[in-house]
Amino acid sequence: MDFDIVIVGGGLAGLSLAVALRQARLSVALVEGRAPARPAGWDARIYAVSPANVAFLEQIGAWRHLDAARLCPIEAMMVRGDAGGRLDFTAYDAGVDALAWIAEASAMQCELWESAKRQANVTLFCPASPQALAFEPERAILTLADGRALRARLVVAADGADSWTRQAAGIEARFQPYGQHGLVANFECARPHRNAAFQWFRADGVLAYLPLPGEAISIVWSTPEAHCRELLDLAPAEFCRRVEQAGDHTLGELRLATPPAAFPLRLMRAPRSIAPRLALIGDAAHTIHPLSGHGINLGFQDARALARMLAAKPEHVDCGEPAFLRAYERARREDVVALQTVTDGLQRLFAPTSPLLSRLRNLGLNLTNGVPVVKNLLVRYALES
Template sequence: MNDEFDIIIVGAGLVGASFALAMKDSGLKLALVESVAPTAPAPEWISRVFAISPGSIEFLGESGVWQQFDAARIAPVRGMHIHGDDGKLSLAFDAHQSGLAELAVIAEVRQMQHSLWQALQRQENLALFCPARCASLRLQEEIAVLRLEDDRELRAPLIVGADGRDSWVRSQAGMDAEPAPYRQMGVIANFETELPHGDAAWEWFRVDGVLAFLPLPGKRISIVWTAFDERAAELMALPPDEFCRQVQEASHSALGELKLLGKPTAFPLRLLHLEHLVKSRVALIGDAAHNVHPLAGQGVNLGFQDARELAKVLKDRGPQPDCGDFFLLRRYERARKADILAMQLVTDGLQKLFNNRNPALKLARNLGLSLVGSLPWLKNGLAQHAVGRHLIQSRTSLFSGS
C-alpha cells in the first residue's frame, strides 16, 4: 500500500509531536511514524522531569497543548542558587528582580507526552503510524520514500527526523557526525525534602560533576547529578540510605534530610554538533539535530524552538509549493544555527571549566561566577536571554497555576 503525504515526521517524542501539532492548521497532509506509543501518566512521581523555559511554554500554548497539562503536576521555578566548587553561593537569580514571573517550570515528561499524544490523535491533517518501524529511506530528486517494516511505503517531498539522539533518519540521510562523549552520566532521582524548596532550583558545580535540584510540587525535588562514568556507576550502586546521605552532603543539606522516592536512573551524556541540519528533502529537529550537556536544562527547549522555527518557515513559504526544497529548508537552518551553537559552547565550556582540577582554574571560575553575581545588568541579561527576551515585555505568569 502506498501513502502520499506533504511531510513525513519520524519520532513523536516531545519535539516531533510538538512540530506535528504546530502544523495542524497548515493545510498540509502529515504522516507521523513512532516506534513506541507513550504510556499513560501514573499517580507516582517519575524522575524524568524537564525544566521548560517560558519560550517553550509560549510555543506549546500556541497549539493549545500547554493548557491541557495537569497544573497540579507542574512546579514554577522563581529563584535559582548557583554554587561554585569553593562551596560559596556565587550567583543567585530571582525571577522578580530579572523582570520575570518565573525563570522556568518543571514538568514531567510522561505527562507532557501523554497530553501531546492525545492532541495528535484528534488532529485531522495527521495520519499516525504507531507502533511502526522504519525499514529503508530513499531520497530521490523530488520525493523521500520511507518504507516501513510492514512493507507500507510513505512518500512525501519532505521527511523530518525527530527521532532522538541516535536518529535513524540522520544516519540514513548521510548526515551523521562523530559525537564527543563526555564520559559522564546524568543520574536522576526524586526526593522528599525536610525543608521547603521555596520554588527555587539549586546547582552545585563540583569537580566530580554538577548536582542540580529542581523543585516539584509540595516538598519534593528531582535531582540531576552529572558525574564521570565511574562516579556515576558508584552512585547508582549505593543502597538508598547511602545515596540520600551523599546527595545531602553534596548539597550541604540545603533542604535538610532527603528521602528517596523510587529508584535513580542514569543517562549517558555527549556533545553532538552537526554542520548541517538540512539537506534537500530532509530536516532534523530536536536531539536528532543536536545533543547538549544537560547542566543548563536546555536540550528539549532547543528542540521546541527548532520545531517552532521549522513550522514557521514551512507555513510562511508563500508561493513555493515544495516543502522539501533545499533553499527553503536552509532558512530554518540559518535561523537556528547561532542559538544551538551558543548553547553548545556555553554548556560545553562550563562543563570543561568546572570538571577540572587545575587550582588556577578553580580560582578563576569561582571569581567569574561571583563577578556575574555582582553585576546586576549582566546577571539579569543572562536570565532574560535564557528564557527568551521577547517574553520580558509582559511580566504576566506563563504558569497556569499562578
C-alpha cells in the first residue's frame, strides 16, 4: 500500500499531525497498537496546554469539541521555593484570559482519534504494530506484524520516548535518568483553588497542584524513587494528609478522587530529529522534566510545524528528502534545546544541595518576582510555546 506519509504512533503528537493535514493533498497512514479510551472518572493524565497550542487544536477542529465542563483555565501561578522564595504570575497582568488550560489526555486523544477516523485522506491501521523498517532512495517501507507493507515518502516517528521507529532507523537517543518518579493523582479539595496553579520546590522534589473544574485538583509530585514508593504504599487517608502538608495546607483538606500512579522521569536527547525519509516528533524526539509542564506542548508544536511545512510544500518537492526535513529540524531545534536546558537546569538548581545555593536560588525567585519586565518575558515565552 502506498502513502505519502506514514505516522507511527497514535498519541497526541501523532494524531494532531494527522488531523492537521486534513486539507493537504497528501495521503496519510497512521499505525497504532490500541485505540484510545476514556476512563470511568477523571483521567490521572492531566496536561497544561499553552494558549498557542489551544489555538492549534482549535485551528484543526479538535478543541471546540472537548467538553467545556471538563476544562479549566489557569488564571494564576504561584511558585514557592524551599527557603522563602516566591514567584507569582497572573493572566490579568499578562493581558490574557488564561496562562494555560488544563485538559485530560484521554479527552484530547479520543477527540483527535475520532477526527482522524472521519478524514478522507487518513487510513488508520489499528490494532497494528510495526515489525520492520527499510529505507530506499525513493521511499521508506514499513512492514507490519501481520505482513502488510506500507510504502511512503516520509515516515514520522510519534511512538514515544522508547520509540521503536527511532531505534529501527538507527538513531540512538541519550537517556539521563533523574532518579525520580512523577507521582500523579486527583483530589477534591475543601477550599476553592480559584483557577490557580501552585508549585513548590521542596527538599523531596517538586510538587504541583493543577486546578480542575469545580473544587478539585490534579497533582504531579516529582520526587526520588524511594520517596515515591513510600507515598504509593500509604493508605489513602495518610496519602492525602502527606499531600496536604507538602502543599502547606493551601487548599485545606484533600480527598482522593483517583488512585495515585507513578512513572520514571528521565531526560532524553536524540542526536538528530530527522534522517532521510524520517522525522521525529513528540516524545520520540525529546523528553523533559515535568516541572515546566511543557512536554506535551513541545509535541504539539512539533506537529504544528511539520504539518505547516507539509501542507505548504510545492507538489514537486519530495517531503522525505533531507533538504526538506532539515528545514523542519532547524525550525524546532531552538525551542527544544532551550526548554530542555532550562528545565534540566532548574531541576539541578533545586536539588538538595548546600545552604548557600539554597539562599541564592530563592533570592533569584524573589528578584525575578520583583522585576515585571523579566516576569513578562517568562510569561510570554510560556504563552507562545
